[in-house]
Amino acid sequence: MPLPPPNPVLRRQVIQLYKELLHMGKDYPQGYDYFRPRIHRAFMSKAGLRDEGEIKQAIATAQFVQKELQALYYLKKYRTLKKQYEGEQTLQQYQM
Secondary structure (H helix, E strand, O other): OOOOOOOHHHHHHHHHHHHHHHHHHOOOOOOHHHHHHHHHHHHHHOOOOOOHHHHHHHHHHHHHHHHHHHHHHHHHHHHHHHHHHHHHHHHHHHHO
16 A cells, blocks of 8 residues: 655645755865765755654754754854954964
8 A cells, every 4th residue: 555645835844945955055164075965964864754753853954964964054154254353363462
């Protein structure tokens, strides 16, 4: 007996989340070639889910990963700006 089709609303949500994570992976510190296969493998491991509760739980996990990636990128950007700013301040101190 074939499995019932997944809820179309949840399916769209999963696809959108996958695309967003792939887009975020372009800035991943270890590179897109490292990031993409891992995200693909993670999503494919859950491809057989049909229970709406389990799908929603997997979506919540993926959204958590997305938020963690955003935090990683913001931290990386902050550290870069801080280094640049500290470098400028050090230069100004030596010039005085």
